[in-house]
Amino acid sequence: MTQGGFPATRPSVVRDLGSADPARRAAAHEALARSYWRPVYVYVRLRWRRSPEDAQDLTQEFFTRAFERDYLSRYDPGKARFRTFVRTCLDGFLANEDKAAGRLKRGGGLTIAGVDFARFDADLAAHARSDEPDPERWFYLEWVRGLFADAVDLLRARCDAEGHGPAFTLFVRYDVEEPVDGARPTYATLAQETGLRVTDVTNQLAWARRAFRDIVLTLLRDVCASDEEFRAEARDLLGVDAS
Amino acid sequence: MTFVSDAAIARLRGLEDHPDFAGTRYDVLDEIGRGGMGIVFRGRDRELGREVAIKVTAWSTAAEADRLRREARTLAALEHPGIVPVHDVGRLPDGRVFTVMMLVRGERLDVCAARLPLHDRLRLFDRICDAMSFAHARGVIHRDLKPANIMIGPFGQVLVLDWGLARPGSDPGAAHSGSDPDVVPGVAHPGSDPGLTPATIHGGTDGYMAPEQVRGTVDARSDVYALGAILDGLSGESASRLLRPLRSVVDRARRADPGARYQTVADLAADVRRFLDGAAVTAHKETVLERTRRVARTYRTPIALVLAYLAMRGLLLFWRP
Numbered sequence: 001m002t003q004g005g006f007p008a009t010r011p012s013v014v015r016d017l018g019s020a021d022p023a024r025r026a027a028a029h030e031a032l033a034r035s036y037w038r039p040v041y042v043y044v045r046l047r048w049r050r051s052p053e054d055a056q057d058l059t060q061e062f063f064t065r066a067f068e069r070d071y072l073s074r075y076d077p078g079k080a081r082f083r084t085f086v087r088t089c090l091d092g093f094l095a096n097e098d099k100a101a102g103r104l105k106r107g108g109g110l111t112i113a114g115v116d117f118a119r120f121d122a123d124l125a126a127h128a129r130s131d132e133p134d135p136e137r138w139f140y141l142e143w144v145r146g147l148f149a150d151a152v153d154l155l156r157a158r159c160d161a162e163g164h165g166p167a168f169t170l171f172v173r174y175d176v177e178e179p180v181d182g183a184r185p186t187y188a189t190l191a192q193e194t195g196l197r198v199t200d201v202t203n204q205l206a207w208a209r210r211a212f213r214d215i216v217l218t219l220l221r222d223v224c225a226s227d228e229e230f231r232a233e234a235r236d237l238l239g240v241d242a243s
Numbered sequence: 244m245t246f247v248s249d250a251a252i253a254r255l256r257g258l259e260d261h262p263d264f265a266g267t268r269y270d271v272l273d274e275i276g277r278g279g280m281g282i283v284f285r286g287r288d289r290e291l292g293r294e295v296a297i298k299v300t301a302w303s304t305a306a307e308a309d310r311l312r313r314e315a316r317t318l319a320a321l322e323h324p325g326i327v328p329v330h331d332v333g334r335l336p337d338g339r340v341f342t343v344m345m346l347v348r349g350e351r352l353d354v355c356a357a358r359l360p361l362h363d364r365l366r367l368f369d370r371i372c373d374a375m376s377f378a379h380a381r382g383v384i385h386r387d388l389k390p391a392n393i394m395i396g397p398f399g400q401v402l403v404l405d406w407g408l409a410r411p412g413s414d415p416g417a418a419h420s421g422s423d424p425d426v427v428p429g430v431a432h433p434g435s436d437p438g439l440t441p442a443t444i445h446g447g448t449d450g451y452m453a454p455e456q457v458r459g460t461v462d463a464r465s466d467v468y469a470l471g472a473i474l475d476g477l478s479g480e481s482a483s484r485l486l487r488p489l490r491s492v493v494d495r496a497r498r499a500d501p502g503a504r505y506q507t508v509a510d511l512a513a514d515v516r517r518f519l520d521g522a523a524v525t526a527h528k529e530t531v532l533e534r535t536r537r538v539a540r541t542y543r544t545p546i547a548l549v550l551a552y553l554a555m556r557g558l559l560l561f562w563r564p
Contacts (some may be wrong), residue, residue: 149247202338203338
C-alpha cells in the first residue's frame with residue numbers, strides 16, 4: 001500500500017474514507033493522516049496555542065477519532081474543498097476537547113508512523129513565518145508545505161532508485177535549500193560545484209522539476225475528492241491545468 | 244523527512260510562473276494571460292527594442308518540446324494580416340518552450356462587437372474567416388477559436404491568436420501547390436486522417452468545441468463549428484424574420500455531424516457574404532414570401548424609382564391643366 005513510505009497512488013483516498021471494506025477504510029485514514037499531520041499539528045500549536053507535547057497528542061487523537069467515528073467520510077464535495085472540511089472538523093474536535101479536557105485517552109488507535117514532531121517543530125521555528133492572520137490560509141500553507149515535503153522525499157527515493165542522484169542534488173541546491181549568503185547559486189556556480197557542464201545542469205534541473213511537479217500532482221490527486229477539486233487545487237497550487 | 248521553508252514553497256509554487264530568460268535576448272516584463280497551454284508574458288526584445296508577447300508553454304518532455312518547436316515554425320510560416328505573427332521560438336533552461344509573437348493591442352472580438360451594428364459585425368466575421376481559410380489552406384487547424392482568441396486592433400484589424408492548440412499538417416509547403424485555396428491539404432482535409440492530433444487530446448473550449456473534437460478527432464470542419472458558435476454570438480438575440488437566413492447559416496455551421504456542416508470556412512464565409520449582399524444563402528430554403536421580401540429589400544432603391552416613375556405617369560394621365 002505504500003511506496004517509499006508514502007501513500008500509494010490511487011484515484012483518491014478521500015473516496016475510500018467511507019469504504020465498506022475495513023482494510024481499505026483504515027488504509028485511507030492512515031494515508032490521509034500522513035498527508036495532513038503537518039497542517040493539523042501546526043494549526044493546533046500556533047492557532048490553538050498548545051505546547052508541542054499537547055499538539056502532538058491532539059494531532060494523533062484527531063486522526064484516531066476521525067477514524068473511529070468516521071466523520072471525515074461525511075464530506076460533501078458540493079460544500080467546500082476537502083482541506084477546508086478537515087480544518088472545520090479539527091476546529092470542532094478541538095472545541096469539544098477543550099470542554100472535556102482530561103477526559104480523552106490520547107495517542108491510542110491510529111498512529112502516524114515515521115513522524116518526528118520535535119524536529120518538525122524546530123524547523124518550523126527556524127524557517128516559517130507565523131504572521132498569516134487567516135486560519136484557512138494558514139492551514140493551507142501548512143498543507144502545501146507537507147505536500148511539497150512529501151514530494152521532495154519521494155523525488156529523492158525515485159532519483160536514488162533510477163540513478164538520478166545529480167539531478168536531485170541540483171534541484172535541492174537550486175530550488176529547495178535556502179541560499180547561504182542570500183543569493184541563489186547561478187547555473188554556472190552549480191556546474192562548477194558538481195563538475196558538470198552548464199547545459200547538463202540545465203537539463204538535469206529541467207528533468208528534476210518536471211519529476212517533482214508530476215509527483216506533487218500525483219499526491220494532490222490522492223487527497224482530492226473529485227477531478228474537479230483536483231484541477232482547482234492544481235491551478236491554485238502550481239498555476240497549471242492538470243486536466 | 245524534508246522541511247520546506249516558506250521561501251522554498253514560494254519558489255516551488257512559482258516554478259511555472261517565473262521562467263528564466265537569462266541567456267536570451269528577451270526581458271520578461273509582466274504576465275498578461277494564462278491558460279491550459281501555458282502563460283503569456285509581455286516582454287521586451289532587447290535587440291530590436293520592441294515589446295513582444297512571449298508564450299511559455301507548460302512543462303514538456305524533449306519530444307514534446309521538439310514538436311512544439313516544429314509547430315511554431317509552421318505557424319511562423321502563416322504570414323497573413325489576420326494571423327498574429329510568430330517572431331521566434333526557443334527553449335528555456337528549465338526545458339520549457341517559449342514562442343515570441345507580436346504583442347497585440349486592441350480589444351476582444353466580443354467586447355468590440357457589442358457596440359457595432361450587425362452589418363459591421365458580419366464584416367469582421369468575414370475577415371476572421373479569411374484568416375482561417377488561409378491557415379486551413381496551409382494545413383493548420385486552430386482548434387480553440389472563440390471570441391477571447393480574436394482581437395480587434397485600434398484600426399479595425401482582425402487578429403486571430405492563441406494558436407497553442409493548433410495542429411499543423413504534415414507538409415505545410417505542399418498546401419501552396421494546390422490550385423483550390425479552400426482545399427485543406429494533408430491532415431486538415433475534411434474526411435482525412437487528422438494524423439498529428441493525438442486521439443486523447445481534445446483541447447478547445449466548451450460551447451465552441453465541435454462534438455468530434457470532444458471525442459478526440461478534429462479536422463478543418465471543427466474550426467467551422469467554432470466559427471458557427473462565434474457567428475451565433477455576433478448575430479445577437481433578435482428573432483426578426485429578416486435574420487432567419489443568418490440563423491440557418493449558424494445552424495448549418497454548428498451541425499453535430501461534420502459532414503452536414505459547411506465543408507470549408509470559405510463556404511461559410513460565402514454564405515455570410517450572400518446574406519450581407521441581400522442574396523439567398525445556401526443554408527436556407529426561402530418561402531415565396533421571404534424571397535419577395537428579400538428582393539424588395541435588396542432592390543428597394545430601383546423599385547422605389549420605378550414606382551415613383553409609374554406614379555408620375557399616372558398623375559400625368561389624369562392631370563388636366
